[in-house]
Structure formats: C-alpha cells, structure tokens
Amino acid sequence: MKSTVVIGVTGSIAAYKAADLTSQLVKKGKDVVVIMTASAQKLVGPQTFLTLSRNPVITDLWAMPDWQPGHIELADRAKLLAVVPCTANFIGKLANGIADDALSTYALSHTGKVVVVPAMNPKMWKHPAVQKNVKILKSRGVEFIGPVAGRVACGDNGEGRMEEVPAILARILEELK
Ligand SMILES: Cc1cc2nc3c(=O)[nH]c(=O)nc-3n(C[C@H](O)[C@H](O)[C@H](O)COP(=O)(O)O)c2cc1C
Numbered sequence: 001m002k003s004t005v006v007i008g009v010t011g012s013i014a015a016y017k018a019a020d021l022t023s024q025l026v027k028k029g030k031d032v033v034v035i036m037t038a039s040a041q042k043l044v045g046p047q048t049f050l051t052l053s054r055n056p057v058i059t060d061l062w063a064m065p066d067w068q069p070g071h072i073e074l075a076d077r078a079k080l081l082a083v084v085p086c087t088a089n090f091i092g093k094l095a096n097g098i099a100d101d102a103l104s105t106y107a108l109s110h111t112g113k114v115v116v117v118p119a120m121n122p123k124m125w126k127h128p129a130v131q132k133n134v135k136i137l138k139s140r141g142v143e144f145i146g147p148v149a150g151r152v153a154c155g156d157n158g159e160g161r162m163e164e165v166p167a168i169l170a171r172i173l174e175e176l177k
Pocket of ligand 1: 009010011037040086087088089119120124
C-alpha cells in the first residue's frame, strides 16, 4: 500500500515554511521524503529536512547510491507529491513535462496525487504565462492550495502569498485519506 508523502521544495523565499510542514507531517506519523531544487537549497539547507523528515533528502538527480534511479523506486511507494512552495518556474516545468532536475524528473514518474502550493510575487502569479500553466495543471487534476492575498516578502500586496502551514497540512491529510 502506497503511503509515502513526497514534499518538493522549490526556490521561493517561503521554502523555510516547508520545514514546519515536514515536521508536522512526521508528527502525524507520515513517511516524508523531501526533494529540493538547486534554488531551494540556496534558501534552506538540506540538513534541516534530513533531520525533520528522518529520511535522506534528494538534492541531485545524479547522486545514485543504488543501481536504480531513486525517483523510480520512490514513485512506486509515494501516494502524494506536494510541491511546497511551488515557484512560477516549477509550475511551468510541471505543466510542460520538463524533467531537468531531480524534482521535475520525479514529478514525471509520480502516478499518485499531485498538490501544488504556489508562492510568488503577485505580478508573477498574474502573468498570463503562469495562469496558462495553472490552467493546464488544473485540467489534469492537480490540486492547488492557495495562493492567498496578502503582503509578500518583497513588500508587494496581492494574491501570491503561500497559504499558511496549518491549512496546507489539513488539506494534505484530507488528500491522503
Ligand atoms: C531570494 C529569492 C526569492 C525568490 N522567491 C521566489 C518566490 O517566492 N516565488 C517564485 O516563483 N520565484 C522566486 N524566486 C525566483 C526563483 O528562485 C527562480 O525562478 C528559480 O529559477 C526557481 O527555480 P526552481 O523552480 O527550480 O526552484 C526567488 C529568487 C530569489 C533570489
């Protein structure tokens, strides 16, 4: 029975909030595996997620301790992929099937549910390219949580702020039922 939750962390300033989400999911008894993009690793260290998830963190597609690429084995046991936070860039990659790093390659192997939690500047969120990609993903059954309106890290106000962790946690637990 598939039960693992894969948390994809991308290069948004909200990446640190994914650490809290990881901790909360582990406290709820979930097996959590974190995959980080290179940009995410500029904002939060993999060690944080290693400690909180109690599982190895995937940071590099080409680091292969085993004979089988890690993303294939993980896809066999993962029930849900949640990209938290999800950048404009990564929404574009998901929508267009681009697989050029560990997380995007994993996403194409994943057959379970996909949840996207966007976080970006309101101007980026409103951009027609981003909105087109969101529409494509929604048409494929990808669940979106947020973004919500409010003040974003750069000081702008508007829709683009990441949903708060308790709300994300509740939705993920609901999706896992
Ligand atoms: C400090 C900093 C914060 C950023 N925050 C965001 C963000 O919140 N949302 C976003 O879409 N991009 C943000 N970016 C831009 C992304 O990091 C950039 O588009 C990157 O290529 C995303 O790569 P990834 O999707 O592989 O993680 C930020 C960049 C910097 C330097």
